[in-house]
Amino acid sequence: MTEVTGGLPGTLTPVSYDPSPHMTIEDFSDKLLLLRGLEGSVMWWLGDLLNFAQSKWGEKYTQALEDTGYEYDTLARASYMASRFPPDRRRAGLSFSHHREVADLPASEADSWLDRAETEGLSVHLLRKTRKMAALDSMAAGDPDAVDKSLKRFFKAIADNMRDTLDDVGTTSVSSAFEHDLPTGKRITIITKMRVD
DSSP states (O other): OOOOOOOOOOOEEEEEEEEEOOHEEEHHHHHHHHHHHHHHHHHHHHHHHHHHHHHSSSSSHHHHHHHHHHHHHHHHHHHHHHHHGGGGGOOOOHHHHHHHHHSOOHHHHHHHHHHHHHTTTTTTTHHHHHHHHHHHHHTTOOOOOOHHHHHHHHHHHHOOOOOOOHHHOOEEEEEEEEEEEEEOOOOOEEEEEEEEE
């Protein structure tokens, strides 16, 4: 994985960047890569930080909700993804969304799809479409368990999310929406509301 290093010479505020007038064209190119790397890494870093806090202090979301202003679902997704994909399985050349697209699969199958997305340069949309087509091909080839396997992965992902929520004692009420594309081409959406007293 490429390490993100360097800084942004000039004046940086939460809403602007005024580069140094001494910046060279080489510096410009380096800074573009730096910004691209930062943008693509924030959700991984957030997830890693939340998981660190959970293991060190038993605290995951309460402080983060207050300090970041992120919605609970954003924090939960970052935490889940960071735990689902340890750093050695993350692909620097693919987006967080690529990884999210295959997070419901067993590790070896997810890695295989990520390898394919990297090799073939698949966008998130094309990765999703290619997965759907492969599932339809599997059904057409006579795999009667294709829908059942897909639903089991979906409900396991929901259960994992709910378990993580229950582990966070500071959370009192959580709403989540889960979407899943079946091999038949239909989409299931489940909306949950949980209250912990």
